[in-house]
Amino acid sequence: MFGLLEDAGFKRVKSAVVPRFRFRRQSTQNSAEAFGVKAVMMTAEKPEAA
């Protein structure tokens, strides 16, 4: 996602992990962790000159 935002022209792209996100079921959480799945918050700006 980070790369897609930059490719589209967004500037000041920032991301951080949502610290409290997890799946309810432990089996799903385990699978998610195996695939590096996580929730993130992202902010970005469209340049004034765009």
Next chain:
Amino acid sequence: MTNAADTQASLELVLKDEIIRMYEEVADNPDAEFHFYHGREAAELFGYSTEWLDRAPAGAVNSFAGVGNPHERANLRRGETVVDLGSGAGLDSIVASWAVGDVGRVIGVDLNPTMCLKAQAHADATGASMECHEGRMEDLPLPDASVDVVISNGVINLSFQKRKVVEEMFRVLRPGGRISITDIVSGKQLSQSIVNDPKLWAS
């Protein structure tokens, strides 16, 4: 169309139906247990204030299926125009409408016309200035450079065409506009068996 394109188009249609089915189930059976946290429990987990959750209609709170809190960094200001991609039962749109006030505008966009009606009803019940448009996030039903802020909570990951979604967000934003989104990302390439399984993809 090539075979690959046919397959992709077919998968997208099945996925659309599965997404509609799953999130209608959350809205219609909020007491059911899903593999993700939802409702007030999830909203509290992600830092939605008690004041917001007490003030919003129970239907919007109970059907909340976000993965974080896009308001935390949105810095919404009075008078701004906000788009909520995948507005669902409307909680994020309603919270946004309180921030932008009656001189601002909040536009929800959702694939599912039934959810749009629910969100609209929830917003109307609180006097929130929200309008919901049925539409796809890959083809937003909005003019170029017409909004100040795009918020979204856990829906962009559901799209097969994420690049197109990002390009659409860029198109509808005014110069100087911004996004504040929360979503699910994967650090590894998902296996083809997951990609080809609409139930897994929609979840």
